[in-house]
Amino acid sequence: MASSTSYNPPCAACKFLRRKCILGCVFSPHFPPEEALRFANVHKVFGASNVAKLLNELLPHQRAAAASSLAYEAEARVRDPVHGCTGEISFLQRQVDRLQRELDAANAVLVWFACNDVVSLEAAGRSNVGLGGGGGRFYQIGGLPISYDVPWNDIYNCHGGGMDGSN
C-alpha cells in the first residue's frame, strides 16, 4: 500500500545550509535538490544571505532570471577568480571590434568593386543593368546571390554625385 504522506527533499540551499526547507523558501524554486553545486558556487561568491535579500527584493516573475544570472556569474568567478565573467565581456568586446573592422574592410572592397563595375559598365554602354532607374540613387545590381544592404548607397559616392546627377 502506498504511503499517504510524501517526502519533499530540501532544496539545494537549505540542504547546504542545514536548515529546514519551509514552504515559500525563496531558494527552493531556483535551486532544486539536484543542483547542489549551483548553489554552492552562488553561496561561495555572493553569500546565501545576499542572494536571499536580492531575490526577495525582486518581483516573483523576475527571480528565475536573477537566480540564473547569479549562478552564471558565480560559476565564472569560480572558474576564473581574477576576472569572473568580465573575462567573457572582454573577449566578446574584442570579437565585436574585430568583426566590425572586417566588415568595414569588406564593405570598402565592395565599394571598390561597385565603383569599378559602374565605370566599366558605363564605358561598355550595357543596357541590361539599371543605372539610377526607378528613383534609385545609384547603381543597383540585379541577380545578387543574397539579400544584402549594400553600404555604398548611403555612405559612399564613387563619382562625387548620384548616377542620375541629382547631387
Next chain:
Amino acid sequence: MASSTSYNPPCAACKFLRRKCILGCVFSPHFPPEEALRFANVHKVFGASNVAKLLNELLPHQRAAAASSLAYEAEARVRDPVHGCTGEISFLQRQVDRLQRELDAANAVLVWFACNDVVSLEAAGRSNVGLGGGGGRFYQIGGLPISYDVPWNDIYNCHGGGMDGSN
C-alpha cells in the same frame, strides 16, 4: 611648524565597516578613501568577507584586476538587479551574431563580384590584370583600396577549378 605625524585616512572598506585600517589591509590598495560607492556596491553584492577571502586567496599581483572585476560586476548588479553583467554578455553575443551574419553576407557579395569580374574580364580578354599568373591560383585584383583577406581564394571556387586549371 609642520606636524611630524601624518594622518592616513582609512580605506573606503574600513571606513564603511567602521574599523581601523591596519597596515596590510587587503582592501586598502584597491578601495581608496575617495571610492566609497565602489566599495559599497561590492559589499552589497558580494559581502566584504567574501571579497576579502577571494582577494587573500589570490597572488598579490592579481588582486588589482580581481578588485576591478568585482567592482564592475557589483555596479552592473546594482544597475540591473535581475541580469547583472550577464545582460551585457547577452547584448555583446547578439552583436557578435549580427556582425558575423553581415560579414558572411558581405563576403558572399564579394564572391559574386569577383566571379562576375573574372568572367567579364576573361571575355574582354584584357591583359592588364593577372589571371592566375606568378603561381597564384586565382584572380588577383591589383590596386584594391585596402588590404583585405579576400574570402574566395580559400572557400569558394567560382569556376569549379583554379584559373590556371590546376584543380
